[in-house]
Amino acid sequence: MNLVAAPARLSTAEADFDQKFQQRLHWSAEQDAAIEERVAAILADVRARGDAAVLEYTARFDGVQAASMGALQLKADELAAAFDGLPAEQRQALQAAAGRIRRFHEWQKTQGGETAMYRDEDGTLLGQKVTPLDRVGIYVPGGKAAYPSSVLMNAIPAHVAGVREIIMVVPTPARRDGSSKDSKGDKNPLVLAAAHVAGVTRAFTVGGAQAVAALAYGTAAIPKVDKITGPGNAYVASAKKRVFGTVGIDMIAGPSEILVLADGSTPPDWVAMDLFSQAEHDELAQAILLCPDADYIEQVQAAMNRLLPTLARAPIIAASLAGRGALIHTRSMEEACTLANRIAPEHLEIASRTPQRWEPLLRHAGAIFLGAYTSESLGDYCAGPNHVLPTSGTARFSSPLSVYDFQKRSSLIEVSEAGAQQIGRIASVLAHGEGLQAHARAAELRLKP
Amino acid sequence: MNLVAAPARLSTAEADFDQKFQQRLHWSAEQDAAIEERVAAILADVRARGDAAVLEYTARFDGVQAASMGALQLKADELAAAFDGLPAEQRQALQAAAGRIRRFHEWQKTQGGETAMYRDEDGTLLGQKVTPLDRVGIYVPGGKAAYPSSVLMNAIPAHVAGVREIIMVVPTPARRDGSSKDSKGDKNPLVLAAAHVAGVTRAFTVGGAQAVAALAYGTAAIPKVDKITGPGNAYVASAKKRVFGTVGIDMIAGPSEILVLADGSTPPDWVAMDLFSQAEHDELAQAILLCPDADYIEQVQAAMNRLLPTLARAPIIAASLAGRGALIHTRSMEEACTLANRIAPEHLEIASRTPQRWEPLLRHAGAIFLGAYTSESLGDYCAGPNHVLPTSGTARFSSPLSVYDFQKRSSLIEVSEAGAQQIGRIASVLAHGEGLQAHARAAELRLKP
Numbered sequence: 001m002n003l004v005a006a007p008a009r010l011s012t013a014e015a016d017f018d019q020k021f022q023q024r025l026h027w028s029a030e031q032d033a034a035i036e037e038r039v040a041a042i043l044a045d046v047r048a049r050g051d052a053a054v055l056e057y058t059a060r061f062d063g064v065q066a067a068s069m070g071a072l073q074l075k076a077d078e079l080a081a082a083f084d085g086l087p088a089e090q091r092q093a094l095q096a097a098a099g100r101i102r103r104f105h106e107w108q109k110t111q112g113g114e115t116a117m118y119r120d121e122d123g124t125l126l127g128q129k130v131t132p133l134d135r136v137g138i139y140v141p142g143g144k145a146a147y148p149s150s151v152l153m154n155a156i157p158a159h160v161a162g163v164r165e166i167i168m169v170v171p172t173p174a175r176r177d178g179s180s181k182d183s184k185g186d187k188n189p190l191v192l193a194a195a196h197v198a199g200v201t202r203a204f205t206v207g208g209a210q211a212v213a214a215l216a217y218g219t220a221a222i223p224k225v226d227k228i229t230g231p232g233n234a235y236v237a238s239a240k241k242r243v244f245g246t247v248g249i250d251m252i253a254g255p256s257e258i259l260v261l262a263d264g265s266t267p268p269d270w271v272a273m274d275l276f277s278q279a280e281h282d283e284l285a286q287a288i289l290l291c292p293d294a295d296y297i298e299q300v301q302a303a304m305n306r307l308l309p310t311l312a313r314a315p316i317i318a319a320s321l322a323g324r325g326a327l328i329h330t331r332s333m334e335e336a337c338t339l340a341n342r343i344a345p346e347h348l349e350i351a352s353r354t355p356q357r358w359e360p361l362l363r364h365a366g367a368i369f370l371g372a373y374t375s376e377s378l379g380d381y382c383a384g385p386n387h388v389l390p391t392s393g394t395a396r397f398s399s400p401l402s403v404y405d406f407q408k409r410s411s412l413i414e415v416s417e418a419g420a421q422q423i424g425r426i427a428s429v430l431a432h433g434e435g436l437q438a439h440a441r442a443a444e445l446r447l448k449p
Numbered sequence: 450m451n452l453v454a455a456p457a458r459l460s461t462a463e464a465d466f467d468q469k470f471q472q473r474l475h476w477s478a479e480q481d482a483a484i485e486e487r488v489a490a491i492l493a494d495v496r497a498r499g500d501a502a503v504l505e506y507t508a509r510f511d512g513v514q515a516a517s518m519g520a521l522q523l524k525a526d527e528l529a530a531a532f533d534g535l536p537a538e539q540r541q542a543l544q545a546a547a548g549r550i551r552r553f554h555e556w557q558k559t560q561g562g563e564t565a566m567y568r569d570e571d572g573t574l575l576g577q578k579v580t581p582l583d584r585v586g587i588y589v590p591g592g593k594a595a596y597p598s599s600v601l602m603n604a605i606p607a608h609v610a611g612v613r614e615i616i617m618v619v620p621t622p623a624r625r626d627g628s629s630k631d632s633k634g635d636k637n638p639l640v641l642a643a644a645h646v647a648g649v650t651r652a653f654t655v656g657g658a659q660a661v662a663a664l665a666y667g668t669a670a671i672p673k674v675d676k677i678t679g680p681g682n683a684y685v686a687s688a689k690k691r692v693f694g695t696v697g698i699d700m701i702a703g704p705s706e707i708l709v710l711a712d713g714s715t716p717p718d719w720v721a722m723d724l725f726s727q728a729e730h731d732e733l734a735q736a737i738l739l740c741p742d743a744d745y746i747e748q749v750q751a752a753m754n755r756l757l758p759t760l761a762r763a764p765i766i767a768a769s770l771a772g773r774g775a776l777i778h779t780r781s782m783e784e785a786c787t788l789a790n791r792i793a794p795e796h797l798e799i800a801s802r803t804p805q806r807w808e809p810l811l812r813h814a815g816a817i818f819l820g821a822y823t824s825e826s827l828g829d830y831c832a833g834p835n836h837v838l839p840t841s842g843t844a845r846f847s848s849p850l851s852v853y854d855f856q857k858r859s860s861l862i863e864v865s866e867a868g869a870q871q872i873g874r875i876a877s878v879l880a881h882g883e884g885l886q887a888h889a890r891a892a893e894l895r896l897k898p
Contacts, residue, residue, distance in 0.1 A: 112561015397697035429542035
């Protein structure tokens with residue numbers, strides 16, 4: 001592996017820029033037909049056989065043998081014990097992060113997340129009643145990408161929304177070399193501790209399509225939930241998409257992305273490290289810099305060359321930059337903003353002395369980080385807003401995970417006798433126009449003779 | 450066809466109530482594998498061949514021959530002409546309904562649908578920026594279920610949200626007997642007029658999975674949209690589910706439902722007609738009455754027997770009631786509320802003198818209609834709130850179509866130099882805990898030495 005930082009070097013002034021730019025951006029969310037088929041079979045099997053099927057798949061895919069689902073359940077005291085067992089520094093960091101995330105989502109709840117109504121001039125009461133979901137399932141990936149911060153970011157909004165039961169599933173695959181400490185596979189104590197801090201009610205050490213199926217349909221041991229959130233591999237994504245409608249789901253996540261819009265005023269080392277911090281997630285992650293200052297781009301490249309060898313995950317970073325990264329020289333900051341909107345990135349840093357100048361030009365992004373001090377990694381852990389964000393251009397039409405994802409609205413309508421006279425006449429005309437006579441008659445019965 | 454009103458007659462006091470109740474409620478949202486396969490092929494074909502494929506499927510499925518997509522486009526002036534050609538009564542009713550729907554959704558936009566932010570004690574700015582989607586597609590069913598009110602309910606929230614381009618697709622299948630007026634099939638003037646009133650930008654007379662594909666991927670004639678909303682048949686539902694992720698979609702709708710909670714104070718004729726008004730939609734629609742007063746249930750049954758023969762759609766109503774309807778005698782209004790929550794109905798009428806007493810007990814419903822004068826049909830057309838509501842129990846986790854469906858949020862984060870010192874230390878500890886060193890270093894670079 002050649003450990004160099006070799007992102008594509010593009011310029012909007014080149015004739016073939018558009019073609020090269022599209023090639024870099026390309027990422028297909030299309031699903032593999034073979035995976036789809038296997039997932040459909042797993043879902044049907046868990047639906048039919050319940051816990052027995054979940055236990056079999058857990059043995060087969062995770063190498064974890066358990067006689068009953070009880071052995072795969074983590075109760076509240078086990079989560080609390082994991083928290084108590086952490087070093088003080090980690091305990092404090094988890095609690096401080098949870099506190100900040102909770103405060104942001106509590107504020108968010110005041111922005112449309114509460115029941116509200118008004119009365120019309122004709123006495124009609126109209127409004128929306130906001131209710132938390134009864135029970136949700138949170139999928140937490142196991143293995144190499146087991147992130148306690150994801151537990152906080154999924155469970156805290158649910159807790160703030162008022163969800164009574166938060167069920168976490170997290171696979172604990174046994175190591176293939178047999179070195180796992182116990183027969184249940186390796187548990188990540190930070191993940192368990194985060195679940196404790198975030199208000200998770202119960203947890204099961206199961207994963208994959210079988211865990212999604214158990215949450216969607218319910219088994220004897222795992223209760224049926226109303227919605228499933230959280231990231232996972234291709235099997236989990238396919239399973240979530242397939243149970244959508246039976247339960248609610250959040251977005252299907254693609255590889256992580258960062259776009260840095262730089263005017264040249266931020267230390268190049270900072271920008272280089274911010275690009276790395278996204279590239280280190282996995283080889284398919286995407287890190288892009290847009291900047292109108294050619295000299296500054298060279299400084300960032302030099303900083304990358306210097307810093308890359310100092311990082312433990314340098315091989316992943318190098319692969320990500322070579323395959324999907326780009327440093328793009330633009331004609332102006334305005335042009336950079338236009339390109340940013342075409343990308344609709346998950347994370348968008350405005351590394352500028354005047355971020356407020358550019359923010360209004362940016363229409364599509366999961367989260368916008370303003371100014372040199374706002375590194376994306378602060379948002380990933382503890383600034384407060386959610387780190388579960390739309391990827392692969394879906395910020396064009398979707399939003400960060402939020403307290404709203406764990407609530408639903410019911411419309412409220414109360415028409416007075418006087419109101420029914422006015423509104424009923426309109427409804428009657430339109431219902432007859434649609435050929436729905438009973439609709440019309442229901443309105444007409446309320447009219448005074 | 451035996452034209453009698455024969456809903457199931459159940460009582461919660463019976464030993465086998467639960468089983469019978471579950472049987473009545475059962476409706477499967479599972480998709481037909483054969484339909485799924487055909488839809489996947491149509492999507493792939495339209496994606497590869499664009500307009501040529503759309504024209505071929507439109508000829509094959511709708512019997513509409515067109516030399517180019519231009520011939521299937523309806524421009525703004527054609528929509529306006531349809532409106533101008535309506536009788537005055539219909540023009541006025543459409544505008545009055547549109548006005549009421551627009552007012553409600555404008556109010557809704559003030560409930561969390563606008564950019565907001567706050568500053569933390571450490572100077573950190575946090576918030577959410579709300580932006581309308583750029584372009585949306587609205588699917589309007591053709592044929593027997595072409596409802597102008599659906600055009601209003603889908604397009605007006607998009608318009609209020611600030612969406613610049615609203616593209617409507619509506620199939621105009623030619624009659625099989627060859628009696629259609631022109632080669633493009635039959636257009637419904639009320640649907641076209643509603644599109645004019647609601648602010649639709651452009652319309653195409655195409656439908657089915659091919660229309661969904663064209664909107665999701667874009668063709669030379671039909672621009673790619675960011676989100677597709679609106680009801681359709683099984684092919685349309687399967688296509689929407691399949692393109693979810695490439696574009697946003699609203700819910701997958703099942704058959705329509707009404708649940709009436711009655712304390713016996715509303716005239717029985719009114720309740721009977723309200724049940725009919727849902728049953729007349731189609732044979733799979735569901736109408737249920739919950740009431741603790743056995744005499745009143747008999748009065749409603751008598752009213753149904755008397756009123757049914759007077760209605761044009763009596764055969765559909767009779768089939769719906771016999772197959773899926775129920776009059777359920779409960780022990781109390783409280784028990785009725787508990788059952789209502791198990792059903793999580795699309796429409797829930799509280800036919801009571803004291804609807805405010807029962808409303809707080811109701812957790813799951815698409816829309817709640819309070820009091821005798823609030824017939825569901827008023828909400829269907831013009832009370833103001835949206836009539837696109839979650840069906841088949843999905844009100845447990847989803848909400849009415851809204852202005853929020855046509856907007857998205859971007860998180861805003863601006864950390865000050867002082868804030869970066871505090872937040873950065875927390876982020877550093879957690880990032881190291883997750884093994885993400887570049888994340889930690891990005892935070893640490895902002896710390897003062």
